Every structure is written in structure tokens, then in C-alpha cells.
Amino acid sequence: MATSQQIHLVSRPTGMPTHNNFKQVEITLPELQDGEVLIKNTWMSVDPYMRPRMIDRESYIEPFKLNDVMDGGAIGEVIESRNNQFPVGSKVTHLSGWRTAHISDGSDLTLLPDVPLPDQLFLNTMGMTGLTAWAGLTKVITLKETDTVFVSAASGAVGSVVCQIAKLKGCKVIASVGSDEKARMVKDLGVDAVINYKTVENLTQALQQAAPQGIDVYFENVGGDHLEAALNVMNDYGRIPVCGMISGYNNDTAQPGPNNLFFINSKKLTVQGFIVIDYFDQFPEFIEQMGAWLSEGKVKSEETVYEGIENAVNAFLGLFEGKNKGKMLVKL
Amino acid sequence: MATSQQIHLVSRPTGMPTHNNFKQVEITLPELQDGEVLIKNTWMSVDPYMRPRMIDRESYIEPFKLNDVMDGGAIGEVIESRNNQFPVGSKVTHLSGWRTAHISDGSDLTLLPDVPLPDQLFLNTMGMTGLTAWAGLTKVITLKETDTVFVSAASGAVGSVVCQIAKLKGCKVIASVGSDEKARMVKDLGVDAVINYKTVENLTQALQQAAPQGIDVYFENVGGDHLEAALNVMNDYGRIPVCGMISGYNNDTAQPGPNNLFFINSKKLTVQGFIVIDYFDQFPEFIEQMGAWLSEGKVKSEETVYEGIENAVNAFLGLFEGKNKGKMLVKL
CATH class of the missing domain: 3.40.50.720 (NAD(P)-binding Rossmann-like Domain)
Structure with missing residues (x-):
């Protein structure tokens, strides 16, 4: 049986969050059903907007639930598939970050375009x-x-x-x-x-x-x-x-x-x-423009990378400590 | 020789202005030159925006000068004329308030339209x-x-x-x-x-x-x-x-x-x-709409009237003491 390491929010921070607000939990994933794929996440994003989501109040996005895995942008590779749209080896972006593996029916997945750019750019300048x-x-x-x-x-x-x-x-x-x-x-x-x-x-x-x-x-x-x-x-x-x-x-x-x-x-x-x-519908126009800038070398993708799910919280806390230059990413 | 009673700013207020910041001064007006008219002001406006103008700093509108007459919206009647465009009896609006009389070459004057509305509405709902x-x-x-x-x-x-x-x-x-x-x-x-x-x-x-x-x-x-x-x-x-x-x-x-x-x-x-x-160029469209609303009784012009130039400062101070209902006006 496959397992996933997940980061749960276990208490709501007041002031600067600490490691005590989070817990790494190993869960066993169920068997794949017809139409489902198993994704091994390779990159996840940590972002400042996640901090307000740790507060329990109404906003444009649902607050994180306590004692449950958080979410956020991620990139992964399909390693087991019962869905023809996403064969084994497919690289996808989705919003089930803060975990090492993810089972999906495909509805939340977007295939990475076949362009000669590093995968993690789709959480950064291309995302x-x-x-x-x-x-x-x-x-x-x-x-x-x-x-x-x-x-x-x-x-x-x-x-x-x-x-x-x-x-x-x-x-x-x-x-x-x-x-x-x-x-x-x-x-x-x-x-x-x-x-x-x-x-x-x-x-x-x-x-x-x-x-x-x-x-x-x-x-x-x-x-x-x-x-x-x-x-x-x-x-x-x-x-x-x-x-x-x-x-x-x-x-x-x-x-x-x-x-x-x-x-x-x-x-x-x-x-x-x-x-x-509110600008997701303009993604195609954006991708065309940004893809051109990147391939012409006119835009640089700055990044700061932490390694391993066990450093995801450190990466997140680092956002508020000025630790990142460019996009803060976790390589899983 | 005609005279004018004018309100000068004599010191810059800190905090709530007081009567000590202002002085009423009588000046003798010069003889009219060709093209000029003498206007007896009948109404003047006091407005909250005048308070920031009493501070000496750069803004969208020049600060009031010290020891000089202030200005602001006013309505008056031409009582002497050497300008055919504005014969004696003409009613005009202009920006030389805070005084009882004003000499103009006509370039700053707008004739009140010939509509059955009280004059002072042109400092209020119609102004x-x-x-x-x-x-x-x-x-x-x-x-x-x-x-x-x-x-x-x-x-x-x-x-x-x-x-x-x-x-x-x-x-x-x-x-x-x-x-x-x-x-x-x-x-x-x-x-x-x-x-x-x-x-x-x-x-x-x-x-x-x-x-x-x-x-x-x-x-x-x-x-x-x-x-x-x-x-x-x-x-x-x-x-x-x-x-x-x-x-x-x-x-x-x-x-x-x-x-x-x-x-x-x-x-x-x-x-x-x-x-x-920035919306002065839309005055015609506005006047047409507001004139219709007023004549149909759909908009009421609320006003609070102080009498006499000697009460102009009281009227102005009253704006910050909640003394006005609707437009604060001084009848001269």
C-alpha cells in the first residue's frame, strides 16, 4: 500500500507561526478506483496567502481545517494510473500540496505543457x-x-x-x-x-x-x-x-x-x-506571453528551494523571515 | 467709492480653527475699468475642503495665502457694469467668495441660467x-x-x-x-x-x-x-x-x-x-439631470443659512461642529 507524508495544521497560530502549529502525519492511501491516478508530488509551493488561511474566519478562500492536511500548489508525476487521460509518467499541476502523494480522479489536474522549461517554473513564473x-x-x-x-x-x-x-x-x-x-x-x-x-x-x-x-x-x-x-x-x-x-x-x-x-x-x-x-480565465494569454519572455531570456525565474516534506514548515516560516529570494519552493 | 468686507486668513490653524485665525477687513474698491463689472455678492459657500487649504503644503489646489482674502464659491448680482456681456442686474456665480463685493473682467463669471429655482441652489444641489x-x-x-x-x-x-x-x-x-x-x-x-x-x-x-x-x-x-x-x-x-x-x-x-x-x-x-x-466638463449633463430631478420634486436641496459676512467664520467653523443640515451657506 502506498503512503503519503502530510503536513497537518494542528493549532491556529497567533502571531508568527511555530513548528508546534503543524504536525507531519503518515497516512496509508487506499487502492486506486477506476478513473483514479496516484501522483507522487515532486514540488510544492509555500505562499504568504496561506498565513491568513490559518485563521478561522470568512474570506475569499476557505480557512485551513484543524487536524487535516493543508493544501496549496504542487507539481507531481503520475506513478500509477487507472485513467487514460493521465498515463503513468504524466506530469501534472494541482492544488493538493503539503503532502508527498495524492490520489485524484483527474478533475483537479492540469498536464504540464510540453515545453523545455524546468517543472518547478509552473509553480513560479509560469504559474x-x-x-x-x-x-x-x-x-x-x-x-x-x-x-x-x-x-x-x-x-x-x-x-x-x-x-x-x-x-x-x-x-x-x-x-x-x-x-x-x-x-x-x-x-x-x-x-x-x-x-x-x-x-x-x-x-x-x-x-x-x-x-x-x-x-x-x-x-x-x-x-x-x-x-x-x-x-x-x-x-x-x-x-x-x-x-x-x-x-x-x-x-x-x-x-x-x-x-x-x-x-x-x-x-x-x-x-x-x-x-x-479572478484571472484564471486569462491563463492562456498569460502563458503565451510569459513563455515567450522566458524562452527569449527576458524574464528570470528566481527561486529558493528547501528539500523534503520535513522542511516544508521551515520553508513556509522562512517567507516571514525574509529567507527567500524569488519563489519559495519545496522539492519533495 | 465702493467698499468690500473681506475675510482674511491671518494665521494658519493647528487643530480646530478659531476666530483668531481670521480677520474681517474693509477695503476700498478701485474705479471700474472698461470691460469690468462690480458684483455685490448675495451668497457664499463654506466647505470642508477649505480646511486643508489653510495648511501651507502642495496639493491639488493652492493653499490660502496669509493676510489675504480667501476664496470659494459665491453668487452675486452685477450692480455696475462696463461689460456688455454682464449688464446691471445679471446674476452670476464665481469663485471669489469670502467678501461682499468683487470686481471682475467677466472671465471668471458664469451667468445663472434663467430657471425658476432659488439662486443659492447654484451653490448647492445645482452647483x-x-x-x-x-x-x-x-x-x-x-x-x-x-x-x-x-x-x-x-x-x-x-x-x-x-x-x-x-x-x-x-x-x-x-x-x-x-x-x-x-x-x-x-x-x-x-x-x-x-x-x-x-x-x-x-x-x-x-x-x-x-x-x-x-x-x-x-x-x-x-x-x-x-x-x-x-x-x-x-x-x-x-x-x-x-x-x-x-x-x-x-x-x-x-x-x-x-x-x-x-x-x-x-x-x-x-x-x-x-x-x-475633474468633472467640470460634465456640468451640462449634470445640470440637465439635476434640474429635472429638482423641478419634479425628486431631489430636495437641504440648506443651513448663516446671515452676514460677519458670520462667515461661524458658518465655516460650524461645519466641523455638526451645525449644518445640508449645505452650509452664508447670505450676504
Whole structure:
């Protein structure tokens, strides 16, 4: 009988999660039924949005259940099949991550396209991460080549793709990151200026110096001080696609917002929240564009890899400790 | 020689302005030149947006100068004319308020249309106030008749028009006001539910009770607690046209924003600041629509009138003390 190692959420974290909130559990998988396949997962994704899912409250996505396996993006290979659509050897993406093996009737599986790209890119630039960056810049707002774009968490999974797309669109790009090493990374991606927010005294001043002409677009991944600085430096009619606000995800009690929201009014700003799910129907257009950029070497897929399901929790916690450059992945 | 009584700003207020920040000054007007007219002002407008103009900082509109007359919307009658376009007896609107008389070469004047409406409506429902409400609901966002609309400062100049337009569009309207008397007023305007924010214990709970199905549109006039409550109760894809944030205008030091801005992301909200100036080109369309509503009795022009230039500062201060129901006007 096949087994699967799974990561369960066993208690709801308050503040920064710890290993005590999670438990690795071995389960025995049932025999395959007609139409089913057994998938050995090879890669899984850990993402900041999973932290709010650990809280038991209504949101756009169901909270994780206690004492049950979590889920998230994953890539795997079919190793046993009773479904003609997915013969043994098929490589697939699906949403049953946080486990080493998965039985499916096929309805939740997408075959990886037959392109000469590493598999894990379909959890990164060619997957939801890339789609998020692309949709945020080209569907939520309309980017103009004259725009000055400020990107927070710029060395992160989404941020590093946002920087590159904005440069490809001809924009001036200012990146905020949390270490000098990450600053070098985003410089290598071609951004025009980098701010290490951990070492600058005043984020607004640093942003003003980097963008004396003001910023037109703020790609919001962080919230808090970053949003405040962006509002201070935004030009009239600036646009703020809101992809996430990671700075608040581990706060036990909600922290107050910026004290300068009035600029939304006086500068006539548009602040627009979005969730990548709403752009799934544009996957074909995205894949065509991103596939071309990748094959022409115009976009680089940055990644940080942890090995083994036993390190999945470490990888997840690392997201909030600034451990990742680019997409955080677990190789199973 | 003609004279004019003018209100000067003589010091920049910190916190709530006082009479000491202002001074009434009598000036002697020069002889009219060819092409000029002398206007006796009959009405002037005081508006919340004038408070931020008393601070010396860059914004969408120039700060008021110290020791100089302020300006703002006004209506007057030509009493001496050397300009054929504006013969004696012409009624005009212009932006040289805060004074009893004004000399103009005509370039800043608009003739009042010849309609059977009280003059002062052109500072209220038929003027910038009405245009602000109308543009915010029909141009900044697109209102649907299925929308539940929450309006803060609902008994104010813009708010009272927003309530009525939203009802005319078939929406459910929930109003927030600061007294029981104002609650009665907005009830008379047809809103579905009223919250007196000064007497409820918890604004979010009150809003949830008034809108168990959630709110789709929040017309933002206030900021602070009102924005926080609205974010808590917004439905997915809700829209927040930001017309103003009066709760912060008299704060000496900027106050922190709501602690739940993350809902902008997770609920996929659009928050859009706007300034009425950007909609001036739509004045003809607006006037036609609003004129029809007024003549059919479908919109009421609420007003609070102070008498005499010597009460102009009292009228202005009254805006922040909740003294006005509807548009605050000074009859000169």
C-alpha cells in the first residue's frame, strides 16, 4: 500500500507561526478506483496567502481545517494510473500540496505543457506567481511606459516578476527589499533603484530620492510603512494594485493603517485589491506571453528551494523571515 | 467709492480653527475699468475642503495665502457694469467668495441660467455640491440598482445629495449622521436606515445590523472609524469613492488609519479618490439631470443659512461642529 507524508495544521497560530502549529502525519492511501491516478508530488509551493488561511474566519478562500492536511500548489508525476487521460509518467499541476502523494480522479489536474522549461517554473513564473504579477500590472491596472513603478517585497516571488515585467514595459522601477543580498538580486533583474528598507532611516525620504519625479504605480505587497511612504510620494492619479499586505499577516492584533490615507482623495488615487483566482480565465494569454519572455531570456525565474516534506514548515516560516529570494519552493 | 468686507486668513490653524485665525477687513474698491463689472455678492459657500487649504503644503489646489482674502464659491448680482456681456442686474456665480463685493473682467463669471429655482441652489444641489455627489456615484463608480450604499456625513451638503441620488437609482441606502435631528432629516430624504454614530456603541455592528447583506458601495466623506466599519462590512468587489475624510481635517498630528486595510485585498475592493474639478466638463449633463430631478420634486436641496459676512467664520467653523443640515451657506 502506498503512503503519503502530510503536513497537518494542528493549532491556529497567533502571531508568527511555530513548528508546534503543524504536525507531519503518515497516512496509508487506499487502492486506486477506476478513473483514479496516484501522483507522487515532486514540488510544492509555500505562499504568504496561506498565513491568513490559518485563521478561522470568512474570506475569499476557505480557512485551513484543524487536524487535516493543508493544501496549496504542487507539481507531481503520475506513478500509477487507472485513467487514460493521465498515463503513468504524466506530469501534472494541482492544488493538493503539503503532502508527498495524492490520489485524484483527474478533475483537479492540469498536464504540464510540453515545453523545455524546468517543472518547478509552473509553480513560479509560469504559474500562479507569474500570473499574479502579470495580472496585477496589465489587467488590474494599465501600465504605461512613462510610469515610475514602486515594488515592495521586490525580491519575493511575485515582486521579482513584477519588477521584470515593469522593466519590459519600459517603466522606471524602484524596488524595496530587506537585505543587501536581495538588493543585488533585484539590481541584476534590471531595476533602476533599490531601497533596503531595513537600513534606511526614513522610507519616504529614500523613496523621494529614488523617484524625485514621484511614483505613478505602487505594487502593494507589504502594507504598513511601505503603503504610507508610497502614498506620500505618489503622483496625482497614481494607481495602487493591492496584491497583499504581508507586514500584517503575523500580527496578533490588527495594527493601525497609514496616517496619510487622505492622499487617496487629494491625489485622486485608485487603490484596487485583487486576487489571482479572478484571472484564471486569462491563463492562456498569460502563458503565451510569459513563455515567450522566458524562452527569449527576458524574464528570470528566481527561486529558493528547501528539500523534503520535513522542511516544508521551515520553508513556509522562512517567507516571514525574509529567507527567500524569488519563489519559495519545496522539492519533495 | 465702493467698499468690500473681506475675510482674511491671518494665521494658519493647528487643530480646530478659531476666530483668531481670521480677520474681517474693509477695503476700498478701485474705479471700474472698461470691460469690468462690480458684483455685490448675495451668497457664499463654506466647505470642508477649505480646511486643508489653510495648511501651507502642495496639493491639488493652492493653499490660502496669509493676510489675504480667501476664496470659494459665491453668487452675486452685477450692480455696475462696463461689460456688455454682464449688464446691471445679471446674476452670476464665481469663485471669489469670502467678501461682499468683487470686481471682475467677466472671465471668471458664469451667468445663472434663467430657471425658476432659488439662486443659492447654484451653490448647492445645482452647483459643485450636487456635481460632487452625482459624479462620485455615476462617473467615479457605476451604481447598480442592486447596490446597498453606505453614506457617511449623510446629512451634510454632499451626503444629503448622495442619499437622494442613490435612492433614485433604486439602491438601498444606509446613512450615518451625528444627531437624532439629522437622522430625522435623512429619513425624510428616503434613506432605508440611519445610524447616529455618536450614540451607537460599535459602528461596525450597527452597520451590520442595518445591512445584514453587506454593503456594496461606501461613499466616503469621513475617514477613520467610518472607513474601518465600512471595510468590515463591505461585500466582495465593493467600491469606495473617496470624496473627503473630514474626521482628520482638524487633527494637529495625522491620526493612524483603519487597522483592516487588508480587506482591500481579500475583498477585492476598489478605493478611488476624486476631486470635483475633474468633472467640470460634465456640468451640462449634470445640470440637465439635476434640474429635472429638482423641478419634479425628486431631489430636495437641504440648506443651513448663516446671515452676514460677519458670520462667515461661524458658518465655516460650524461645519466641523455638526451645525449644518445640508449645505452650509452664508447670505450676504
